[in-house]
Amino acid sequence: MAKIKTTFFCQNCGSQFSKWQGQCTSCKEWNTIAEEVIQKPEKSNWKTQSSTDIRISKPLKINEIDTSQEARLDILDNEFNRVLGGGMVKGSLTLLGGEPGIGKSTLLLQIALNINYKTLYVSGEESQRQIKMRAERINPSCESCYILTETKTQNIFKQIERLKPEIVIIDSIQTLHSDFIESSAGSISQIKECTTELIKFAKETATPVLLIGHITKDGHIAGPKILEHMVDTVLQFEGDRNHVFRVLRANKNRFGSTNELGIYEMQGSGLREVSNPSEILISEKDGELSGNAVAATLEGLRPLMIEVQALVSTAVYGTPQRSATGFNAKRLNMILAILEKRAGFRLGAKDVFLNITGGITVDDPAIDLAVVAAILSSNEDMALPSDFCFAAEVGLSGEIRPVQRVEQRILEAEKLGFKTIFISKYSKISIKNTSIVVQKVSKIEDIIHHLI
Numbered sequence: 001m002a003k004i005k006t007t008f009f010c011q012n013c014g015s016q017f018s019k020w021q022g023q024c025t026s027c028k029e030w031n032t033i034a035e036e037v038i039q040k041p042e043k044s045n046w047k048t049q050s051s052t053d054i055r056i057s058k059p060l061k062i063n064e065i066d067t068s069q070e071a072r073l074d075i076l077d078n079e080f081n082r083v084l085g086g087g088m089v090k091g092s093l094t095l096l097g098g099e100p101g102i103g104k105s106t107l108l109l110q111i112a113l114n115i116n117y118k119t120l121y122v123s124g125e126e127s128q129r130q131i132k133m134r135a136e137r138i139n140p141s142c143e144s145c146y147i148l149t150e151t152k153t154q155n156i157f158k159q160i161e162r163l164k165p166e167i168v169i170i171d172s173i174q175t176l177h178s179d180f181i182e183s184s185a186g187s188i189s190q191i192k193e194c195t196t197e198l199i200k201f202a203k204e205t206a207t208p209v210l211l212i213g214h215i216t217k218d219g220h221i222a223g224p225k226i227l228e229h230m231v232d233t234v235l236q237f238e239g240d241r242n243h244v245f246r247v248l249r250a251n252k253n254r255f256g257s258t259n260e261l262g263i264y265e266m267q268g269s270g271l272r273e274v275s276n277p278s279e280i281l282i283s284e285k286d287g288e289l290s291g292n293a294v295a296a297t298l299e300g301l302r303p304l305m306i307e308v309q310a311l312v313s314t315a316v317y318g319t320p321q322r323s324a325t326g327f328n329a330k331r332l333n334m335i336l337a338i339l340e341k342r343a344g345f346r347l348g349a350k351d352v353f354l355n356i357t358g359g360i361t362v363d364d365p366a367i368d369l370a371v372v373a374a375i376l377s378s379n380e381d382m383a384l385p386s387d388f389c390f391a392a393e394v395g396l397s398g399e400i401r402p403v404q405r406v407e408q409r410i411l412e413a414e415k416l417g418f419k420t421i422f423i424s425k426y427s428k429i430s431i432k433n434t435s436i437v438v439q440k441v442s443k444i445e446d447i448i449h450h451l452i
Helices: 078-084 103-114 128-138 153-163 186-205 226-230 330-340 365-378 404-414 444-451
Strands: 005-010 033-038 095-097 119-123 147-151 169-170 209-215 231-237 246-254 262-268 270-273 292-299 303-314 322-325 350-356 388-390 420-424 438-439
Touching: 005 186, 005 350, 078 186, 078 246, 078 262, 095 103, 095 119, 095 186, 095 226, 103 128, 103 169, 103 209, 119 128, 119 153, 119 350, 147 153, 147 365, 153 186, 153 303, 169 186, 186 209, 231 262, 246 292, 292 365, 303 365, 303 404, 322 444, 330 350, 350 365, 365 388, 404 420, 404 444
Parallel strands: 095 209, 095 231, 119 147, 119 169, 169 209, 292 388, 322 350, 388 420, 420 438
Antiparallel strands: 005 033, 231 246, 246 262, 262 270, 292 303, 303 350
């Protein structure tokens, strides 16, 4: 038997050390370094091969590489396809992370049950009966999905060779272990080794692999950071377990944009795609309320109409509070300073609270004008017309700046029944014959004149 080798890994960032020490020099965390047994017998691939089977890669000119057959796989989920960039690429490795109970396993099981490709769903956390109980609520008549409960990678690859699936789903990467590493499942070395074997399998057989990854208490995917560098796509499944809506984002995507957004609604029969998220992000009200304004924003290529809520009240304590949910708090302070300096509003002695409805976080500067309108509406205790919306950025000198793809925002507002949209005077638009009134403003004083 080969000599057993040990080394030390930081359980927080994955850095390797030759001996134990109290603090990790990479992430500066204390008491995170643990000893792990590593022993790697000679191996040639993810499966046992003879020397004659090993193919030697040769360099090719970039214009000689054939990509005509690299068609994406349609997984019959418009939201998931949009976030991936149009479908799943053959031979790609996709990592899906999210909080416990958010619906990661339900999402991938639903995909496996609804697509027309032969799919192998490997679970290391649930039994086959447990998965069957969930599958009966989603699609009980599926015949192309196979369930395997196994955590040893060598056994998984044996079943893959027999079944020859077109898509492989692993739930989850932290439960797998390999014979080539003697440390426990979920350790740094096991995660790296198992992911390496899956990458070799995916690239050599052109089979897409979907991985589920656990996250730490800080919200990061558990395991070494190199895990996110190794895979092709990193997806994040977000949402509040107390609400029914879930948001799918791409933190990394080698085959598409990372700005796309997918929205689902959690139901008893699984996750429902939300094709028009603007309807769920704008709350229904019986009467007009002050402090509410609607902004036309973009998430990737998708236009969204979101509701901005503001509350301005007299400060009870000595220092006024500034609180923002779903919006950058520093940007809120900047907008309040602009209103103080350029518009003459005395907000320095008042509490200001801002909320983006729907539980989402927005970084688009185009909602600045809606934030200004909501704050003014709450400060004056005056409700804005429900058919008004806003799409412009506010500069430090109080000027209203144009935003990108403003025509797409106007068309989305018109489709949802808004009558007036406020944009920058300097925005260039070529839309004609629209039912919505496009109101152009150049300074923050102009918007105050129209609203108050």
